[in-house]
Amino acid sequence: MVKTYHSFLRIVTFLVLTFIVPEVYGEEKVMTLGGKDGWPVLSRRDGVVMGKGRFGYDAVKLDTNSRKTSFMSDLLLDFEGEVPEDACGNYSVILNEVTPTSRCKMGKKGGLIRENNGLRLRGNPGSIFGSENATGSFEIEFWLYPFIAENGEIVFSWRSSRTVSGYSLYQIIRASFYGNRLQWVFTNVFDGFVDNSGEVSISSYRTIIPNTWAHHAISYNQDTGLLEYRINGELEALKYMTTTGKETGGSVYMFQTGVTADIDICPQFSGVIDDFHISRQAVSETLPDFNFDTYRKEGGRFETQPILISQCAKLTRLDAIIDTPEQTDVVFFVRSGDNFFSWTENYPEWIPVTNHEEILNTEGLYFQIAADLYSDGGGKNTPSVTQIDLHYVETPAPLPPFNIKAVPSNGSVTLTWSYSIDNNAGGYYVYYGERPGEYLGREAVEGASPVDAGNITGITLTGLKNGKIYYFAVAAYSKRDSRIMGDLSKEVYARPLNR
Template identity: 50%
Template sequence: MKTKMLKLNYKKIIILLTFCLVFGAKNFIFAEEKNLILGGQKGWPEFSVSDSITFGKGRFGYKSVQLATNARKKTDNTDLLLDFEKASVKDSTQKYYTEKNDLLVIFNNSVMGHGCGLSRGRGNGIKLKGAPGTIFGTEGNTGSFAIEFWLKPSIAENGEIIFSWNSSRTINSYVMYQMILATFVDSHVEWDFKNIFDGYTDNKGEVVLKSYSTIVPDKWAHHVLMYNEETGLLEYKIDGHTEDLKYLTSSGHERGTIYQPVLGLPDSITICQSYTGSIDDFRILRYLAGDVASSKTESIQSLSGEKYDTYNVTGGRFETKPVMTVPGAVLRKIDVISSVPPQTDIRYYIRTGDNFFDWTDSYPEWKSVKPGEPIEQMSGKFFQIAADLFPDGDGRNTPSISEIKLTYFEPPLPLAPARVTAKAGDGYVDLFWEYSLDDTAAGYLVYYGTRSGEYIGTECIEGVSPVRAGNVNSIRLNGLKNGAIYYFTIATYSKLDSKIIGRFSDEVYARPGKAR
């Protein structure tokens, strides 16, 4: 007897397992594989979070996501800083105010940070007036100073002006013209100082520094002009290499009386006047006697080092906006096209859910995923992708992502019901339909509204649109206005997940009213 019962139980178990496998296989077979591509030929969507991230040129010529280089930050020595990180061009130190500006800010083409300035060769660049206490807003000895910027000229044409300041100084009732000017001359940069260095009389008080290197159009280069009041050295560097220098001393060398820069009446400075090309992180640094380098200061000697092209060693992060698929979509894997130089790294994260409006920074939880490896137990109507990018230990190289492809499965959508009819009555409409032929159908949603294709009705006693009718093939909607026309459509929801809703049926309409 026990043996017969065991055999019967085994048969039941086998039948049950067979049913589950067939039913599961059937639904898996009809589930549709989908691909969602970010980047690549389609380009990247707008990010909800973008920290130290910019765009560059990636694999196959695609736009890639990569780390942004470090934009300049103001320190105690910063006299002026134009970082071009916002749409409006302003001095970040708020020590200089803008009198006139013809520069534009463009993003994702910068060399430092997110944005850079663009001068189109028309207008007067940007004109700035310094407040008292700034180098060009104060009469007298400047002390040690540096003028630093990144430049990418389009043509480097003769006469284009990068920087200019004009004023005058009175000595013993004699008015002496003063000028500081940086221009392009024969594909080189030339700095011209007239009557700036007190006591210097050679060449009628004029000092000229000229770049040894030829300026290459459409290429970023780092420029810095420095004066050291302790040695009298005026030096010009491009990309960390000395282009020209001069000791402003009585001997013309390191020893002798030092000729200090003394400015006359305060006047405005102009940057990128009649210049065509891009400029980034323009700043002026001032070092008064007794300055001590600290975490908030930067020594003038540090500017004489190599060019600044490092990335933030803590890395950067981006998060996409939630991407909508369908309810019940199951994420299977991600594949990426990327470049990961030695010591750099990229880490990917995914989170999913059915309603992103209640999401926070930490909910739903981000789950770490690896490209090409299977992803388990991640489903929902919305997907969100994030990535952390890390440079190498020296902050010299950045990884980049050209494309992210998500592979997921959409559950089968249940078929809509057929032959929907509507019959109007006094303040109500009766709806009838045939059951869906889909065996995954669990019930029906009734959508209604007063405009064709817009089912946003609210007055029905049974509820706002859509009304959940359940697994029936008719319903009466009460509380409708007599004389008004209403439009109806019906959709099936799935027994796999009630949030999986099929396509709409054919639309029908009816106008409630009292019987005549």
């Protein structure tokens, strides 16, 4: 009776260990993205850039609303490089007294100017200021941060001449400070306009505040003759360059450049300039598409590359070092799977997760992390992500089997072994080859090394050559995933013979 009870107890214990005990994961590990080691290449960066975060490390932040080139762009200076250059390739820098500075409105750098010289550009043929012709509509725009805004400081200057009816007419376009306002003067550039000796003046309504960023835009519309000046998108002043001086009832004075001449940007100015842009369209046409907020209010997103964790794992927690100024936010997402080559933009499904909280039901060979970044309602501040720590546990590799034996026969070898004592073992790979420790065999009818023997404790490899010595080892693989393999067993050998 006691013997029967003990047998029953052994059977119950076996069933519990085999079918009831949950699969055991190994100790928790951590993988770090960002921080002192920097960020890996991201698979997606939509509206985000790298900037400075905590401890001076690189951090992911929202991109600013920097001007981008378009087919209508004639000139763009973003001042992001050590030396200013035209992103459109239409102008060459021939004089540069501008110093890069981290004080900027858009991007990472602005152009610092101290009192004299600034920047001189020479236009290539076909550019607005590199050709002698009627240019059509145009817009000159830039961000400006004046230190003083003193009378006589010049922000933009162009001097040329053109010949009309045998007479030479001097041409001037100049933007300078007068009475704490920025005043634009156009002389002999509107063909046929002779009032006031051909000079047109237009200035801001509001006063210019030193040590404050403001966006300035002066534009001319060849269809209506409208010359208008805006600051931060708000209309400051306008004039109709028509024979009636009104929107209707007259013909338009066309904008006409003369002899090719250089343009000077901030030749007499103290302050910072950013995103200087000249376009072949009027401000009224570009305004609906331009946002004066520093950061994109629609937010931005980044996604990591799929991350291989070496063997099947379970993601348990995400700890991110972030900065979220008031009204800003960062939302994290994760997804996982075994074969990322089949992944699409939305498959597998992205699962939202909370920073520092437990993650459930996310496991596989590959993981991918994403984050949505949102600015405040005024577009003045951006959140940042300096570092992400991924906490995970791997499926442990099973222990190798013991008591490996190899018995040779005619053209075959029979291998037997004991079951692995590891409850995670789901089957066995049999390795074989012709040299110790090199299991590159391909002769066996059962397949090339390694042969998947399944969850059994023996196999006969046939089709081997008599007289040749073979070396063997066995490894257990996980019942969760056959790609998770443990260490090899001790090596045994055998020589098939026809006896």
